[in-house]
Amino acid sequence: MSYSPKHYRWDIQGLRAIAVLAVVLFHINPTWLPGGYIGVDIFFVISGYLIMGFIWRDLKQERFSLLNFYTKRVYRLFPALFVTVLLSSIAAYFILLPNEGEIYLKSMISTLFYVSNFYFYTEANYFNDAMEYYPLLHTWSLSVEEQFYMLFPLILMFIYRKKMKHVLTILLLLGLVSLMLSQWFVNEDASFAFFSSPTRFFQFIIGGLIAIYLQGHKVAKRGSDIGVIVGLGIIFYTLYFYSEKTLFPGVNALLPSLGAGLVMYFGINAGYTKLFLENKLINLIGNASYSIYLWHWPLLVFYKLKFSPSLSTKEQLALLLISIFLGILSWYFIENKFRKTNMRNVSLRPIVKVIGLSSLISLVTVLIFIYHPYKKLRYKDKANAYLKHNTSDFRAGTCFLTSKYNDVKFYDKQKCVAYKEGKKNYLLFGDSHAAHFYSAFATLIKDDETLTQVTTSGCNPLLPYRGAKRCIGLNKWAYEELIREKHFDVIVLSALWFSIHKKDFQYSLTQLAKYTDTLVVFGPSMSYKQPLPRLLLNLQKGEDSTQIYKSAGLYEKLALMDKALKSYVSTMDNVKYISVLDTLCDKKGCKTITPDGTPINFDDSHLTHEGALYILKQVEDKVFKR
Numbered sequence: 001m002s003y004s005p006k007h008y009r010w011d012i013q014g015l016r017a018i019a020v021l022a023v024v025l026f027h028i029n030p031t032w033l034p035g036g037y038i039g040v041d042i043f044f045v046i047s048g049y050l051i052m053g054f055i056w057r058d059l060k061q062e063r064f065s066l067l068n069f070y071t072k073r074v075y076r077l078f079p080a081l082f083v084t085v086l087l088s089s090i091a092a093y094f095i096l097l098p099n100e101g102e103i104y105l106k107s108m109i110s111t112l113f114y115v116s117n118f119y120f121y122t123e124a125n126y127f128n129d130a131m132e133y134y135p136l137l138h139t140w141s142l143s144v145e146e147q148f149y150m151l152f153p154l155i156l157m158f159i160y161r162k163k164m165k166h167v168l169t170i171l172l173l174l175g176l177v178s179l180m181l182s183q184w185f186v187n188e189d190a191s192f193a194f195f196s197s198p199t200r201f202f203q204f205i206i207g208g209l210i211a212i213y214l215q216g217h218k219v220a221k222r223g224s225d226i227g228v229i230v231g232l233g234i235i236f237y238t239l240y241f242y243s244e245k246t247l248f249p250g251v252n253a254l255l256p257s258l259g260a261g262l263v264m265y266f267g268i269n270a271g272y273t274k275l276f277l278e279n280k281l282i283n284l285i286g287n288a289s290y291s292i293y294l295w296h297w298p299l300l301v302f303y304k305l306k307f308s309p310s311l312s313t314k315e316q317l318a319l320l321l322i323s324i325f326l327g328i329l330s331w332y333f334i335e336n337k338f339r340k341t342n343m344r345n346v347s348l349r350p351i352v353k354v355i356g357l358s359s360l361i362s363l364v365t366v367l368i369f370i371y372h373p374y375k376k377l378r379y380k381d382k383a384n385a386y387l388k389h390n391t392s393d394f395r396a397g398t399c400f401l402t403s404k405y406n407d408v409k410f411y412d413k414q415k416c417v418a419y420k421e422g423k424k425n426y427l428l429f430g431d432s433h434a435a436h437f438y439s440a441f442a443t444l445i446k447d448d449e450t451l452t453q454v455t456t457s458g459c460n461p462l463l464p465y466r467g468a469k470r471c472i473g474l475n476k477w478a479y480e481e482l483i484r485e486k487h488f489d490v491i492v493l494s495a496l497w498f499s500i501h502k503k504d505f506q507y508s509l510t511q512l513a514k515y516t517d518t519l520v521v522f523g524p525s526m527s528y529k530q531p532l533p534r535l536l537l538n539l540q541k542g543e544d545s546t547q548i549y550k551s552a553g554l555y556e557k558l559a560l561m562d563k564a565l566k567s568y569v570s571t572m573d574n575v576k577y578i579s580v581l582d583t584l585c586d587k588k589g590c591k592t593i594t595p596d597g598t599p600i601n602f603d604d605s606h607l608t609h610e611g612a613l614y615i616l617k618q619v620e621d622k623v624f625k626r
Contacts, residue, residue: 011228011267012046013286014277015260018232019043020289022239024296024323027138028316035242038256040141041203041249042235043293045260047145048207055153056167056212059160066153067348073149074350077290079338080330081142082357084294085111088135089365091302096135097537099387101369104135108365111139112358114146117195124191130387130531130603133305138297140195147197148204167212171205178202179254186250187469190403193249200249203257210265219269227266228273234259285324291335292327299323309529309552383536383593389602393439393609394455400435401456401470408473411454418450419486424625427452427488427516429478430461432606433525434494440612441492444620452488454478460495462508483515489625491515494522496605497561505568513574520623521569523562525580525615526590527554527605536592536599546589553590555581576622583618 019042026036058064085108092104103123110119117140123131131137155174159167178201185193193199238256246252267277276282285292300319308315394400399416401408419425428434428441428451435455445451454461459471463479466472483491491512513519528535529552536545549555562581569577584591584600591614592600600611607615616623 009264009268010283011270011274011277012049012264013283013289014279015042015046015263015267016286016289017282018235019046019260020292020327021285023293024320027297027300028311028319030244033239034244035239035246035256037244037248038235038238038242038253041253041256042260043141043289044145044148044200044203045207045257046264047148048204049211049261049264050207051149052152052156052204052208053211053215055156056160056208057215059156060215064153064157066157069153070149071347071350073146074354075338076335077142077146078354080291080294080334081111081139082361083330083334084298085136086361088298088302089361091298092135093369095302095306097387097534098373098384100130100133100534101373105366105369107134107136107139109362111136111143112362114143116140117143117147117197121191121195124195130534133301133530133534135298135301137301138293144195144197144200148201152201152204152208168209171209171212175202175205175209178205179251182253183250186247188406190247190406200253203249203253206257206261207264210261214265214268219266221269221271224266224269225271225273228263228270228277231259231262231266232273234262284328288324288327288331288335290327291330292324295326295330296323299326304530305534309535383533383599386533386599386602386608387531387537389608391602391606394432394435395438395453399438399453399455400432401474403457403468403470406468406470408470408477410470411474411477416454417452417482417486419452419488420450424449424490425452425486425488426450426624427454427483427491428494429454429491429512430494431455431459431496432457433496434461434492434522436607437492437494437522437612437616439609440607440616443609443613444616444624446626449624452482454482460497460500461493462495462500462504463511464504479511483512488516490518490520490623492520492522492623497524497565502564502568505565506572509569509572509575513572517574518625519575521565521575521577523565523577523579523581524558525605525607526584526600527558528552528601529554529604531603532592532601533599544589545592548592549585549590555585555590578619578622580615583615 019039022033022036022039022042024036025033026039030036055064055069089104089108092101092108096104107116107119110116116136120131120134120137120140123134156167159170163170178198182193182199182202185196185199235256238259242248242252242256263277267273270277296319299322303315303319304311311319395416396402397405397410398412401410426441426445426449428438432455435453435457438451438453438455441451454474456470456474459467459475461475461478465475493509493512509519509521526549528548532548535548535552539545539548558581562579566577566579569575594600594608594610594614596610598608598610600607600614602608602611
């Protein structure tokens, strides 16, 4: 396979354009391309194709140099990243709040040293919805790529010297191991599967297998266009039919990766399909794809935080065009300048400079953020404190299962099932929107009463059993064993209640009502487009916090759901419905803080202990059987 300029793979630049536009469109508005996130996976396959192809070619020609390879990577990737991080740090200094600034500093340092994927993994948990406002969150994929660059040249060197004849077989085995790890972690720890490099390496290997194979074989022109069309068809299928609910990566990541692989395999000899992939405008976007990817996310995050948590169609289109424009400028003035650097005198100097510059900018930025903070929030201290909330009250890993505890075996029956004969027994059953009530219930429970907690994240407590492994396991045990074997005086059912069907809802309530004296259903609580504490901190002097719901709340959508749930329950015996929304909102507005000044929510939808306690005290007589 030739890599000469004469045979430059412009079709791959077209594929890059598809990938970056998919990611940007998805981040700006997921409804435009529900599976747009697979653009990152296309990038991984392309990187595997190009890098492993280059390395294997140079190894066969006895001219491969690790130092030369790493130096090229430095000149190719670091300058644009450095400028993006530098300008993002300036914006972060003026826009982010103190706790957000601390997180930004950690993400900045991990980004500059290409380990941000593992840092963001440590931050990822069910309650950290604020991650979508991390300005450097998108750099996790750059870290995955850099870790691939660090490891796979060594692997290929070893294969070339020891097992050259079996290169394709060895790479195929490594890819299968990576895919198996990815699929296993998708079910056991989805965040690790998403952010880690070992669970993504199979995508690079797909590209690498094609590149190495093509160096010893030719692709027939006949049928190449069909191969490209099939590959693009697979990509566009996943762009439109995958969504954030799709278990990913794992085997579901295999489909878009193979689609990208088909385009690169057959694209080398394609005919009329090149009219699309080699279009000048598409190639311009493909050339600038790295810089567009770098710029789009900080631009989107800072705009939302500073100006508007919800974007109008005009704002969305403007951000798309500005992202592309900034990316093209960065490609032309930064990437190209350093890419053309003379590489004749290869040395460690560029790598040492990068390490030194990264260390210096990290140190200076940390000192500025710590010793010269832009905002001193002496007032609103409680809201500021709740930006980083301790969710230990949910009892994750024992009575509340999450993606990190994705099996019913983690549920501790001895600690969580408090049922005792002769006492009034209450059962709190549902998802995280039930778990956020636990500490408030525990505060109000009397000596002659018990409280049992059965909760799991992202799982409606309804029949039929659906969802992740933890959902099916815990709900099945609750319905078929716990509730039938122990007669709870009151069962409290609470959940997010999105995507429910009337028949499933009513049937589930009918089954639960058979085994209890009273079934209490809590409706949805107030939710916002950003964490409520941040919205409170951004209030200007004199602004009424009860009016936040108008610009940043989801009240209308929740009110429709609340009305529907009320109607579902209205005809059912022995079932009480409590509208949390009515408890918080009236014609004057929606309460956002408790009487002592604590935010009702600690993120966009989950209640603080004080918020849950405030709500529960308002409806205490309807819940407790006293």
